Amino acid sequence: MTTITVRQCSTWVLPSLIAINLVLTAGCSGKPATARYSASNMGSSCYAKALPTSGEGGLAWGNTLSIARQKSLNNCIRYAGRSGGTPSTCQVVLSQCRH
Template sequence: MIRIATHRDHSSWLLLVLLFGCLAALSGCSNKGSAARYAQAGANCFAKAVPTAGEGGLAWGNTLSAARKKSMDSCMRYASRSGGTPKTCQVVMAKCK
């Protein structure tokens, strides 16, 4: 018996192919490390500054003092944008590799 394909059969197949294509594209993005986005090439030190309210800042630098300064600048900028308190920014973590 020969079955004639209907429009509904093709649309189901197409939907399935699109679904798998989207999943494949998304899975390729999941392997990227989040720290790599913020790290400077060759930077050994990082610092994190946070305000009492709002968003803080994480920064990398060649020296500990450079990383601390950058994180404080970022904290003040992001805290003011997020409706927080930029004058209360404090470095809560600072390390070198």
């Protein structure tokens, strides 16, 4: 008799758990998607771009022009080294602040 009860119970438990799971996840999917990070780092108003003679360069944003220039130079050195370029030749070619 217990075998019949266990079989009957197992036939409705799994579908019930799946249905509850779907209902709970469907409730969360109705929320609008929000971006966590902006491409320009919302508060940063200055940007700079540094390029090596060969390889990939780097673009960076910062609160001040000097911070943006330093970050872009660091990115250029890192990316040029990874791409088989010449990190020692990185130079800032563009830097300005938005108004």
